[in-house]
Amino acid sequence: MLRADRIALLVMAGLFLFAWLSALLVASVENLRLRRRDRWWKEISAMQLNLSPSLRSFLDLIAWSEGTSTSAVTQDDGYDVIVSGVDGPHRMVDYDDHPFAGGRPPVVVRETPRLESTASGRYQLILSTWRAYKEQLSLADFGPAAQDAVAAEIVSERGAAEMLAAGNIEGAIAACSNIWASFPGNDYGQGGKSMAALVDKYQQLNQANV
Helix, strand or coil: CHHHHHHHHHHHHHHHHHHHHHHHHHHHHHHHHHHHHHHHHHHHHHHHHCCCHHHHHHHHHHHHHHCCCCCCCCCCCCCCEEEEECCEEEECCCCCCCCCCCCCCCEEEECCCCEEECCECCCCECHHHHHHHHHHHCCCCCCHHHHHHHHHHHHHHCCHHHHHHCCCHHHHHHHCCCCCCCCCCCCCCCCCCCHHHHHHHHHHHHHHHC
C-alpha cells in the first residue's frame, strides 16, 4: 500500500510539473508575441513619421480619389469612412478592428448588377486585404496608423514608391490601379478619376507636403 501511495504521489507531482511547464510555455509564447507586436508598432510608428513627402502625398491622393477624406460623414480625415451603399453613407464608431471582421454583412453598393463591398477606412481596404496585412504586419487594430501602414506597404510592394521618388506619377497610379477602383486602368466599372485629374491633384498635395 505504501508503494502504491508513492507511485500516486509521483504521478501527481509529474502532472503538476507538466501543468506548470505548460503554463510557463504559454506565458513565454504570449510574451514573445507581445514583444513582437510592440516591435512592429515601433517600426510602424517610425514608418508613419518618416514617410517621404511623395509617399505621403500619394496616400493623400488615394484618400481623395476614393472620396474618403472629403466625405461629408467623416470626422477623422476619412479613416472612419465605410463604403456607401444603397442605404446611404456609413461610418465606423471605433477602430478596434475592421468593421466587417465580426461578421457584419457587406454593404450593398448597388442592386443591378449586384455589388457588395466591405471597403473601409481612409484607403477603403476590403476585409480580405486587411486580414492578410494585419497578420503580415502584426497590427493590433484598425486605427489610422495601421491603415497608413497597410496602404504604404501595398504601394511599396507594387514598386510605386520608387516610381514616385523618380517622379513617375502616372506609373505609380497605373501600378496601383488594380487595388483602388477610383484609379483609371481597371475594369471594376465603379467610375473613377482620370489620369490627368489624379496627376494634377497629386502635384497640389505634394507641394503642400514638401
